[in-house]
Amino acid sequence: MCHGIMNNLRYVPIGTFLLCVGSVSASEVTDEVMVVTATSYQTKASTAPASVSVVTQEDLALMPYNNLADALTTTPGVHIADLGQGRKGIEIRGMDVSQSLILIDGRRVSRASDLLGHSNIELQNIPVSDIERIEVIKGPMSALYGSDALGGVVNVITKPTTNEWQGSVRGGGSTVIDESGNTANIEVNTSGAIIEDKLYLKVSAGHAYQGLIKSRNHEHETDIAGNRNTFVDAELKSILTEKQELDLFVRVGENETWYDYIPTSGDGEGLKTRSTNVFDTLDYGVTHSGYWDFADTQLRIYGSRVSQTNEKNVGTPNTANDVDEDVIDGYAQFYAHDAHHVTVGGQCSEQRLKSADLTSGKDSADQAALFLQDDISLNQQLSLLLGVRYDDHSDFGSHVSPRAYLVYAPSDNWTLKGGYGEGFKAPTIKQLSPEYLSVGTGRPFDIRGNEDLEPEVNKSYEVSAEYRSSQWGSTLTLFQNDVENLIDVSCVEGCSGRPQPGKTIYEYFNINQAEIKGLEWAGHVALSPAFDVNMNLTLLDATDKDTGKTIDSKPESQAYLALNWHATDQLITQVSMRYTGEQTYEDNDLPSYQVFDLAANYKLSDIDFSMGVSNVFDTYLADKSEHFTYAIQPRQVYLNGTLRF
Template identity: 35%
Template sequence: MGSALLLTMTPAWAQDAATPPPPSARQSVPAETDAMDGEGAALEDNIFQMAPVVVTATRTAQDAATAPASVTVVTQEDLRRAPVGDLTDAIRLAPGISLTAGSQGRRGISIRGMDSSYTLILVDGKRVNSMEAVFRHNDFDIGLVPTEGIERIEVVRGAMSSLYGSEALGGVINIITKPVAPKWTGGIDLKAQTPTVGANGEELRSSIFLSGPLIKDTLSMKITGGFNHRQAWNGARNPGSPVLNADGEPVTRGDGSVVNFGDLATLEGRNDHNGRLSLNWTPTSQQTITAEYGRAYQNRIGEYFIGGTFGDADTVVHRNDAVLGHKGKWDWGNSEVRGYWEGLDSGVDGLVQNNIVAEANATAYLGFNTLTVGGEARWIDLESDEFTSGAASVHQQALYAQDEMSLLDNLSLLLGARLDNHENFGLHFTPRAYAVYSPITHLTFKAGVGTGFKAPTLRQMSTESLVTSCRGRCGIIGNPDLEPEKSTNFELSANWNMASWGLSATVFQNNIRNLIDTPRGTGVDPIGTDPETGLPLYVPRNVNRARLRGVEATASKSFGNVVRLSANYTFLESRDLENDVQLAYRPKHTLNGQLDVMPMVGLKAFVRGQYIGPQLSGTEEVDPYALFDAGASYDINKSFGVNAGVLNIANSRTEDEEGYVFQERGRTFYAGVNARF
């Protein structure tokens, strides 16, 4: 992403500090924390800013450079300058991140090789629960928050189950929205995109933000909203590889033309809109009561292929949610209590999901110790005609505690643990320890070990659940014999930050027992065939032992306030140790690079590239590919700006090849405007 101003700000949820954090959390660092790698330099008009404060790693305010975790920060300025359609666009260039794919071009986020279902997505610290529940490979969560309403995005790499529970086995992404404003302010962002290859695919996005006081110093409000329309994009209709039916014959349309894999790799059309109203009541300067209500409508239109049939799909999801919470500041620290409900309805598909969460936490500053304790209870109900009983549900509770200890001025130690009680799988204990040491001003060492567990989803365990995969060429049914996954995560990093350059290296390893994997595709034998659709069927299974390990490296160099170079590289080795084979759909090498230039005040330009290395599809290796983008933005004044550019300049294509499960849109031009008041 483009470089941006990194703001030191008050946390957006229960991590506001009633008193200053301990010394280990207050260490100042040169202002070169990058919006993409958390360890580089940020380019702005005149000066370098202080490194950002992050809250996700510990639920308390921490300097990003010395937080006890590997943290990436994406700022609002990043989101304005380049075309960000959803969360995947915002963070895909971060270290350790790769994108996974489902049908119709839907995308998921993998952290350090873990499946996208192990990435916990939060909005202001509240978990978003619909991923993998209403639909397999749904991506409805990643486009939920309008970009104009986002203050920043924090990405924590590595297991965080000791704080956030089972879904945080791979890491946590916290979308932190803009706080309510003390005076009326707002913004509007409009972006349009059009591909130069294939058919259709034009896209228009808009988002708004408005906030201000209703009663001065007592009652404030915030409104956010977004709209997105994208025509379904069909890749160039060249012969490619024909899709074969169960008899081995090419599949044809009604007009007799042959369907090839390029046709199946289309990006589905979208008609989405959402809105949210938040009210903040502050009866005293130390107490805040918050009430929120949000609605979202998401409609996806595209083409599908199931059991030899080629046709159209039309999916609708209605989402409603409500939040009520209290935050207090006390002589000893801060506290938060809140409850929230989320309801999802897939309309014609007859799927309904309801999630209810009640949680409380408190942080006390006790000399050189910062103690955080909390608990939560969650209820998840899923109704569907595919279940014989008509519904399935699960209930779980948890308690957690964490102590951040400042042992020396330059040495801190974090110890934490969580105890989960799962309705189907009983008690699970997940401890974590992390140390941060800064022997000199510019050098920081980090080392940590964490554990995690993840219970199978309701649909993963149900033999009554059948979902399509393999771009419509296979089906997946549940497996009631699945066991919870357990992991132990290690990481060691060194970060060197100077006034105009920065270097970092992180070594990580994740040892997993009972990893849930679903082998499918070329070279994998199905367990049977669905009698209604003729699809070959596969089931998720536990891999007794798996290992994911690798290296993340970042580098950045600024030349005055005009030019900046940055890059990051991720090496990933993923093995099924039981069968001594590589895990599929995990690129071994990923390289990101970016050049930022600011030739004059208000004008910024960037060129960036991404290399995605070879990976397995089934049992066959698919070739690597590269993407290159370029763009520029110009702030006409403090209130109005424009931007434009081109994505995938070289027109790299993956949709015509059978092995690729992730579809990249061809060369695409974009333009946008934003206004702030």
């Protein structure tokens, strides 16, 4: 296998009404966004064989975002889960954070955080000033992308490099009203041709700071951890011939996070303790692209090295960990008999963990795969995508993941879609190791592995209808995930009272059968040339079929509403509301809450400013229920500026 190669539903009428109105009269369709993630080649977002949401630069201009999670807070079907002390993860359609595959220009980012307590370092080292758009594919994409795509895929598309040298400087920050926790960020990006039409270079560097935010109700404890992140990356593109390109990529980063707590037992009992974790990361990649007469080809070798260390001012530091990953993948794409757009390829990956917590001191897992995809044009209005992937895992053997998706576009305004897909994900090294305790990464509890875990399998169905015109658009999607052996966590030690690192122990276990079904609706309306409204709604029902209980930490509803005012050609303002519905946690019902934001963007030819107030009414979850184990960002005033040159 790879080891040798690597070597080392009450709201339904709203969406239905808006969809049905479109059948009365059709109007001119606006220019459409093109996407690549659904098929691995460029296609229209509306007719892509998948549920696709796209976050554009215009969307990002009205967000106080400093990482990928911040940029997806308003995307339908996406829940930004809290992993403890303010660290975030991306959940798609009720699936877990580890089941969302993150890509940058189609390249998988490190999943080392799965072995380091969901530290979310994979969301930090992304140059936000270099983002062209973000494509979110909802539903299992394992047939094309393999493991980790059980819930969906997030692909960050960066800006292309041209012959002309250009660059930008982005900087700013925020201040939290009446308490500590200010933020600051700066990022520099430049790109251009070293040799015109032959050799291109792109370099980015950034630094971001988040001050620690103390708990309002528990002295000497932390609501949101302090965080400091620095990275530098470089990409080199060489045009070898008219038909061949070679790309080199490297990124180095350091992420530091710190939080306070008071141990209630063991080492340092009763003393204020500050735990500081440092993650040193190295990512690399080499890509060869060929554009031949018979096919387009791509071969990539890439990977990452992540080292985690811990320090405490009281007591014994947590064990250091090293996670290495290497991946080789490639594909060939070609047309067969004009109507068939065929993609065939394979992937080989290996992940290695070194930790003193493991009996042997280290462990590894590798996986190999072959996949085939055929996008068939049945006629001008109807297409059918068929795909299948064969995986062979070092611990769990072989598995086949099929996919079928039908797209029907009877007119320029209407698109109807539907399909079935499966996803497969084996437990990680950490999840399978009962002697390995995931500690000290910003959560209020520790997690222990379970050697009896089985791989997760998601069998997913969806159907959607979309209407779009120059004045308004609406999309309604129904989906259902039937998940076998869904991996969850349950408290097994120190479960009474507030969770405490080093005392409260959770353990992984399989939910034999889980059903996660729901509805997504998104719409936009141009009220006038100056005013438009964006809105979306997600309803979710996540149930453990064995017990009949609702699965924890899955909000039953989410909604977003924003009114945009295009005051001038340069100035856009926005008032918005984000709503999170009721959810359960440890047999406790958590109430719904909403967050209101104000934002503005002022753009000139070479510079633009984003400013606003987030969480205007300073929503604090602990005031709504003592059972919330996390906090959201308090009210803050922010200002960011970008200078382009």
